[in-house]
Amino acid sequence: MSTDPFRPWEDPQATPLIRFENVTKRFGAFVAVDNLSLDIYEKEFFALLGASGCGKTTLMRMLAGFEKPTEGRITLNGVDIAPIPVNKRDINMMFQSYALFPHLTVADNIAFGLKRSDMPKAEIAGRVDEMLNLVQLSQFAKRKPHQISGGQRQRVALARSLARNPKVLLLDEPLAALDKKLRQETQFELMDIQGKLGTTFMIVTHDQEEAMTVASRVAVMNAGVIKQIATPDAIYERPNSAYVADFIGEVNLIDGKVTSGTEKSCKIIWQGGTITAQPRAKLAKGTEVRYAIRPEKVVISASKPEATNAIKGKVLDIAYLGNISTYHVETDSGQIIKAQLTNVRRLSQRSFAWEDPVWLSWTETAGIVLTE
Amino acid sequence: MRRAFIISIPYLWLVALFLIPFAIVFKLSLSDPAVAIPPYVPTLDLSTGWTGFKDFLSQLDMENFIWLTEDNLYWKAYLSSVKIAFFSTVFTLLIGFPIAYGMAQAPKEWQATLMMLIILPFWTSFLIRVYAWMGILSNEGFLNQFLLWTGFISEPLQIINTNIAVYIGIVYTYLPFMVLPIYATLEKLDPSYLEAAEDLGCSRTSAFWSVTAPLSKPGVIAGCFLVFIPVVGEFVIPSLLGGSRTLMIGKVLWDEFFSNRDWPVASAVAVILLLILVIPIILFQKQQERAQEAES
Amino acid sequence: MKRFTLFNITSLTLGFAFLYVPILILIIFSFNASRLVTVWAGFSTKWYGKLLQNEAFLDAAWVTLKVGILSSCIATVLGTAAAMVMVRSGKFFGRTLFSGMIYAPLVMPEVITGLSLLLLFISLGVERGVMTIVLAHATFSMCYVSVVVSSRLVSFDQSLEEAALDLGCSQFDAFKSVTLPIIAPAVISGWLLAFTLSLDDLVIASFTTGPSATTLPIKIYSAVRLGVSPEINALSTLLIGAVTIGVITASLVTKRAAVHRKRHEEMARQAEG
Numbered sequence: 051m052s053t054d055p056f057r058p059w060e061d062p063q064a065t066p067l068i069r070f071e072n073v074t075k076r077f078g079a080f081v082a083v084d085n086l087s088l089d090i091y092e093k094e095f096f097a098l099l100g101a102s103g104c105g106k107t108t109l110m111r112m113l114a115g116f117e118k119p120t121e122g123r124i125t126l127n128g129v130d131i132a133p134i135p136v137n138k139r140d141i142n143m144m145f146q147s148y149a150l151f152p153h154l155t156v157a158d159n160i161a162f163g164l165k166r167s168d169m170p171k172a173e174i175a176g177r178v179d180e181m182l183n184l185v186q187l188s189q190f191a192k193r194k195p196h197q198i199s200g201g202q203r204q205r206v207a208l209a210r211s212l213a214r215n216p217k218v219l220l221l222d223e224p225l226a227a228l229d230k231k232l233r234q235e236t237q238f239e240l241m242d243i244q245g246k247l248g249t250t251f252m253i254v255t256h257d258q259e260e261a262m263t264v265a266s267r268v269a270v271m272n273a274g275v276i277k278q279i280a281t282p283d284a285i286y287e288r289p290n291s292a293y294v295a296d297f298i299g300e301v302n303l304i305d306g307k308v309t310s311g312t313e314k315s316c317k318i319i320w321q322g323g324t325i326t327a328q329p330r331a332k333l334a335k336g337t338e339v340r341y342a343i344r345p346e347k348v349v350i351s352a353s354k355p356e357a358t359n360a361i362k363g364k365v366l367d368i369a370y371l372g373n374i375s376t377y378h379v380e381t382d383s384g385q386i387i388k389a390q391l392t393n394v395r396r397l398s399q400r401s402f403a404w405e406d407p408v409w410l411s412w413t414e415t416a417g418i419v420l421t422e
Numbered sequence: 423m424r425r426a427f428i429i430s431i432p433y434l435w436l437v438a439l440f441l442i443p444f445a446i447v448f449k450l451s452l453s454d455p456a457v458a459i460p461p462y463v464p465t466l467d468l469s470t471g472w473t474g475f476k477d478f479l480s481q482l483d484m485e486n487f488i489w490l491t492e493d494n495l496y497w498k499a500y501l502s503s504v505k506i507a508f509f510s511t512v513f514t515l516l517i518g519f520p521i522a523y524g525m526a527q528a529p530k531e532w533q534a535t536l537m538m539l540i541i542l543p544f545w546t547s548f549l550i551r552v553y554a555w556m557g558i559l560s561n562e563g564f565l566n567q568f569l570l571w572t573g574f575i576s577e578p579l580q581i582i583n584t585n586i587a588v589y590i591g592i593v594y595t596y597l598p599f600m601v602l603p604i605y606a607t608l609e610k611l612d613p614s615y616l617e618a619a620e621d622l623g624c625s626r627t628s629a630f631w632s633v634t635a636p637l638s639k640p641g642v643i644a645g646c647f648l649v650f651i652p653v654v655g656e657f658v659i660p661s662l663l664g665g666s667r668t669l670m671i672g673k674v675l676w677d678e679f680f681s682n683r684d685w686p687v688a689s690a691v692a693v694i695l696l697l698i699l700v701i702p703i704i705l706f707q708k709q710q711e712r713a714q715e716a717e718s
Numbered sequence: 719m720k721r722f723t724l725f726n727i728t729s730l731t732l733g734f735a736f737l738y739v740p741i742l743i744l745i746i747f748s749f750n751a752s753r754l755v756t757v758w759a760g761f762s763t764k765w766y767g768k769l770l771q772n773e774a775f776l777d778a779a780w781v782t783l784k785v786g787i788l789s790s791c792i793a794t795v796l797g798t799a800a801a802m803v804m805v806r807s808g809k810f811f812g813r814t815l816f817s818g819m820i821y822a823p824l825v826m827p828e829v830i831t832g833l834s835l836l837l838l839f840i841s842l843g844v845e846r847g848v849m850t851i852v853l854a855h856a857t858f859s860m861c862y863v864s865v866v867v868s869s870r871l872v873s874f875d876q877s878l879e880e881a882a883l884d885l886g887c888s889q890f891d892a893f894k895s896v897t898l899p900i901i902a903p904a905v906i907s908g909w910l911l912a913f914t915l916s917l918d919d920l921v922i923a924s925f926t927t928g929p930s931a932t933t934l935p936i937k938i939y940s941a942v943r944l945g946v947s948p949e950i951n952a953l954s955t956l957l958i959g960a961v962t963i964g965v966i967t968a969s970l971v972t973k974r975a976a977v978h979r980k981r982h983e984e985m986a987r988q989a990e991g
């Protein structure tokens with residue numbers, strides 16, 4: 051690891067590997083991707099998140115060459131890839147269903163793309179072995195896809211799409227079919243492999259935890275539009291819209307109005323009282339805003355705390371999740387605010403129970419003020 | 423109890439009307455023809471008890487089979503039937519595969535219509551479809567008229583009553599049996615296999631040969647069995663479209679039975695035919711069972 | 719995605735032309751005024767008139783219809799039972815033999831089936847006629863019915879039937895009120911298939927019939943052996959017309975049922991959401 055972190059998107063000198071320039075894709079009258087622009091840099095692990103049907107797969111399929119953009123263009127290393135057919139693109143895809151050829155063995159599946167590249171015949175076997183080692187499947191080389199487990203299939207698909215050493219690897223929900231534990235293991239394997247090879251990865255996933263774990267940057271899509279692109283921590287801590295805040299993780303959204311404010315601090319009035327917060331820019335008096343605060347940043351206590359923001363309420367519901375519990379607290383004005391506590395103690399010794407009167411509090415920097 | 427009842431009804435029916443009849447054919451193939459009703463000896467007379475049965479057994483012999491090997495009409499007919507069945511299966515495959523492929527590739531909203539167009543002739547009388555070709559292939563038929571008109575030929579070609587006519591008739595009538603199973607496998611084929619192949623550097627053609635073709639094998643095999651096995655014993659087509667030199671065993675059996683009234687020899691012909699087909703039939707059954715298991 | 723390419727259009731066009739041109743020629747020449755079937759001599763429907771006066775053909779048609787209806791009904795019951803056995807009964811003694819007896823008749827040359835059944839009827843001393851043809855046809859068509867119905871049963875969710883049992887149905891009740899309605903389309907197409915197979919059969923009927931019963935295919939065959947005739951063209955046209963109407967109606971009905979079902983499912987989903 052070098053000392054300066056990997057952040058080519060912050061470097062104005064860096065040229066992106068892939069550029070989507072005002073790309074629109076229509077199916078008939080339906081707009082699947084809407085005037086979208088996006089830069090992806092070499093060696094990035096780029097994650098696409100978004101609700102079902104928002105156009106993630108379509109975006110990838112345009113990059114792979116299965117669909118043509120209706121408008122706009124996509125460049126790879128500055129070259130427009132529209133005229134390059136699928137089989138000539140330096141981009142490989144790992145399919146959601148894996149699409150492992152059922153009539154070929156694991157080794158033949160991996161060799162499939164190599165046989166159609168300019169690799170000399172003699173080197174193919176060596177490359178297949180190398181790929182099998184990479185995904186730790188050497189002893190399964192002779193099996194057919196239906197004779198191995200789901201996790202192993204997923205790794206064969208990965209090896210197959212990486213064998214040709216593509217510039218970009220597209221992964222469409224690669225881990226969706228795996229159980230949680232295997233998925234987490236595989237996420238780390240993926241990161242490991244990506245680190246080793248330095249290939250640019252673009253991954254689509256429904257699982258935000260997965261996106262946060264593996265990605266260098268995350269893009270949140272909605273209805274064919276990218277709402278925000280940022281590093282995982284930035285997208286979690288500083289979402290730019292209520293949609294993103296709500297989509298990534300749990301959040302309390304409080305509607306209110308700015309009563310007074312400077313660049314550094316502002317007061318928001320809402321049904322349950324007043325909140326002091328730090329806006330990103332000066333907000334005019336009377337602006338309608340949404341205040342977003344994550345449940346784990348809300349502190350719950352029995353007596354009135356010394357904090358900038360505090361409200362009274364009573365415990366309505368407790369969701370026990372093992373390592374943490376989420377408390378649903380009804381404020382005196384009737385809103386429900388969620389607060390999360392780590393379960394350090396055993397269940398029976400919990401300090402709050404249903405109907406207990408409690409105080410909720412948070413600091414001035416805990417939440418963010420959103421205007422869209 | 424209930425289960426046994428449900429199993430036993432179709433089971434017994436098939437044993438009585440499918441299996442036992444074969445045993446009778448086998449028995450008869452060992453008997454001798456006679457001028458009598460029924461036209462063969464011996465007949466089993468159970469009223470005389472055990473001696474009658476022994477007597478009956480002692481009169482059975484392999485004479486008919488020896489006769490079949492001696493007269494080269496028979497083995498030539500077997501050979502030619504298998505040959506005709508083999509080549510017409512190949513032709514049917516060559517014509518049927520592109521049709522099935524075209525159907526499977528067609529837009530979704532078209533597929534039901536295309537399927538119907540394939541099935542419709544299949545429901546239409548076999549005999550009529552063979553008959554339709556009689557008018558086309560005859561010496562004054564449309565094909566000859568057309569070829570004369572285009573100037574390709576100056577004299578009518580003799581097509582009807584030749585093996586060519588038989589091939590045309592077989593390919594025509596058996597085409598749906600080839601198209602339907604192939605279409606069924608192609609239609610189920612996950613399109614992402616083809617996309618993956620292209621993604622990995624295949625051109626359309628090489629993706630076809632390395633992915634579509636091998637994966638359509640079950641359909642192709644089923645189609646080939648559905649054509650090959652019945653064609654070996656085909657009677658109607660050689661009898662209506664073939665000539666005196668078209669040798670097919672189904673026709674020989676028919677003539678032996680209806681014209682010569684030599685039932686024991688007809689039975690022997692059937693037994694040998696069955697022996698030729700038993701391996702393909704078992705393979706076909708295994709293949710169908712595998713396909714059904716894969717489905718469930 | 720799915721689309722017509724030039725290659726596909728060409729192969730489909732040629733393929734369907736090959737399938738349909740002979741039938742079209744046959745139909746056109748059934749309206750030919752001349753007795754010569756290959757020379758057009760003006761439009762006429764006289765062969766249809768002749769045909770309808772031909773008692774022998776009408777009798778044969780009646781026999782064929784009787785045989786077809788009876789044998790297809792028997793075949794449907796037996797074939798559905800056989801399909802239940804094949805799909806549901808798991809392992810039982812003689813299963814391989816049973817499945818062999820189901821699949822073999824699909825490909826068995828008709829001359830063999832016909833001959834063997836005839837010999838059975840003779841050794842039993844049964845008088846040959848309509849009944850023997852019915853038995854013969856029911857036997858081979860039940861196998862087709864069984865294949866059609868099994869393919870539906872395989873994709874049938876058995877827990878539905880178990881739910882019915884759980885809710886207090888008897889075995890038979892569960893079959894009648896849950897399984898049967900769901901597999902009904904397959905049973906109906908099985909019946910139709912059995913019926914057309916019976917209408918179509920020449921070889922097995924020729925073996926198993928007696929002097930008292932002549933079916934239409936037997937009649938057509940003996941007429942056709944002498945050569946092409948406009949009367950047969952007319953008869954063929956009528957048969958083709960009947961089958962076409964039947965097949966198209968059946969497919970429209972099933973299509974409508976499918977659309978209905980889809981709409982119901984859609985509504986159910988909306989009610990849930």
Ligand SMILES: Nc1ncnc2c1ncn2[C@@H]1O[C@H](COP(=O)(O)OP(=O)(O)OP(=O)(O)O)[C@@H](O)[C@H]1O
Pocket residue numbers: 077080082100101102103104105106107108109719
């Ligand atoms: N070939 C097509 N024809 C018509 N509409 C299409 C086609 N492909 C995709 N769409 C539509 O475009 C929209 C986006 O589809 P896409 O597959 O990109 O969604 P997605 O974000 O990948 O969803 P998911 O997370 O469910 O996979 C969907 O509404 C879909 O119905």
Ligand SMILES: [Mg+2]
Pocket residue numbers: 106107108222
């Ligand atoms: Mg998708």
